[in-house]
Amino acid sequence: xxxxxxxxxxxxxxxxxxxxxxxxxxxxxxxxxxxxxxxxxxxxxxxxxxxxxxxxxxxxxxxxxxxxxxxxxxxxxxxxxxxxxxxxxxxxxxxxxxxxxxxxxxxxxxxxxxxxxxxxxxx
Numbered sequence: 001x002x003x004x005x006x007x008x009x010x011x012x013x014x015x016x017x018x019x020x021x022x023x024x025x026x027x028x029x030x031x032x033x034x035x036x037x038x039x040x041x042x043x044x045x046x047x048x049x050x051x052x053x054x055x056x057x058x059x060x061x062x063x064x065x066x067x068x069x070x071x072x073x074x075x076x077x078x079x080x081x082x083x084x085x086x087x088x089x090x091x092x093x094x095x096x097x098x099x100x101x102x103x104x105x106x107x108x109x110x111x112x113x114x115x116x117x118x119x120x121x122x123x
Contacts, residue, residue: 007117018079020094030097032077036090048104091116
């Protein structure tokens, strides 16, 4: 089970921090990350972090502004979002791999999805 929190309404230029706590099993060595989906658009990759190495990957649209981190002891991944723009408005989904996979950027690379949390950035 993945429980997300931290979404909400913020003005452009502001910041939000999303959290995703995984429970029910241990996800050591498996990647966790975030996707988002805006109204009328396809779900898109935001960023991911490999649990074992800590290696990170970001979408070009959020690189520099967003940072992924994790707390192994809490089985939790975070997404710090700074300098938010109206185009960042979307439902953000936490994702977890159920086994080690090479890919990180496609929805099919992940086995578990959270329920989503709304992020709205006003101009």
